[in-house]
Amino acid sequence: YDDLEDSMTDALINDKPQFVRLFCENGLNILNYLTHGRLESLYCSLSDSLLADILLQRRLSERQSLAGSLTSVKGPAPDSTKASHTEVNTAVSSMDVSLFEVSRLLQDLLGDVCEPFYYEALGLKPTIATRTAQKQLNKIQHKQHGTYREQYCNSPWVALFIWAVLQNRKEMSILFWEMAGESVLSALSACKILRELSKLESEADSKHTMKQLAQRFENLANGVFGECYQSSESRSFKLLIRKSPLWGGATCLQM
Numbered sequence: 001y002d003d004l005e006d007s008m009t010d011a012l013i014n015d016k017p018q019f020v021r022l023f024c025e026n027g028l029n030i031l032n033y034l035t036h037g038r039l040e041s042l043y044c045s046l047s048d049s050l051l052a053d054i055l056l057q058r059r060l061s062e063r064q065s066l067a068g069s070l071t072s073v074k075g076p077a078p079d080s081t082k083a084s085h086t087e088v089n090t091a092v093s094s095m096d097v098s099l100f101e102v103s104r105l106l107q108d109l110l111g112d113v114c115e116p117f118y119y120e121a122l123g124l125k126p127t128i129a130t131r132t133a134q135k136q137l138n139k140i141q142h143k144q145h146g147t148y149r150e151q152y153c154n155s156p157w158v159a160l161f162i163w164a165v166l167q168n169r170k171e172m173s174i175l176f177w178e179m180a181g182e183s184v185l186s187a188l189s190a191c192k193i194l195r196e197l198s199k200l201e202s203e204a205d206s207k208h209t210m211k212q213l214a215q216r217f218e219n220l221a222n223g224v225f226g227e228c229y230q231s232s233e234s235r236s237f238k239l240l241i242r243k244s245p246l247w248g249g250a251t252c253l254q255m
Contacts, residue, residue: 004028009038012160013045017171030179034156036099036121037149042163043097051201052105052166059101066131067095067138098122099148100137104130106162109196110189113255114248117162121148158186158246165190166197168210177220182246184228184239187221188255189247190214225252 008028011019024030046053099118106117115126124133153159161176173190180186194214201207229236240253247255 114250183224187217190217
């Protein structure tokens with residue numbers, strides 16, 4: 001089973017959706033696979049030329065700067081040595097992208113429609129200010145209390161769906177869309193993410209493919225909702241205003 005998990009990770013990173021489907025159909029339990037730590041590792045594996053990675057690194061730099069400034073203000077403890085102070089600075093500079101940076105990026109792209117993603121896993125309150133959240137997260141990581149990394153994602157398919165959409169991966173994102181549930185809202189969310197990313201993308205080909213994939217998800221959303229409407233008008237209206245726990249309390253109508 002360990003080999004199967006390693007193969008799954010390789011298939012995800014190397015964009016092999018056919019193998020991902022194969023592994024899931026032949027014994028891999030996604031609920032026992034995707035921990036928060038593994039999800040963070042997948043985000044750390046993004047190509048440094050990818051727009052999503054560039055945006056995540058910007059947000060990480062902000063948290064690193066805050067951690068560095070807090071260390072400078074407090075200064076070394078009375079019994080600390082130069083070496084220990086250097087270790088703290090090294091720890092700050094070696095921070096990796098966390099789910100906090102992912103959450104901030106999604107908030108930038110989706111706006112205030114959704115409650116912040118992954119805050120519950122990080123032990124943060126949804127209403128907390130960004131700067132305060134950064135300070136709290138830095139304390140947690142500095143004290144090495146990052147036990148959240150060992151916990152499993154509550155909605156692994158949605159988490160992987162978002163990960164694939166942010167990379168503009170067509171086949172992989174559609175595969176995870178099929179698995180995620182909340183078909184209409186998930187498709188609308190992907191459409192929103194991709195269109196916002198396309199506004200920030202400077203590379204013409206990437207911008208074009210983002211818009212194409214966004215249109216594909218809009219068509220999927222319209223198709224599913226159309227079928228629902230033909231089946232039951234009353235249920236389709238409820239679908240529009242139902243708050244989704246998978247998407248931070250957002251509704252289709254809001255999205």
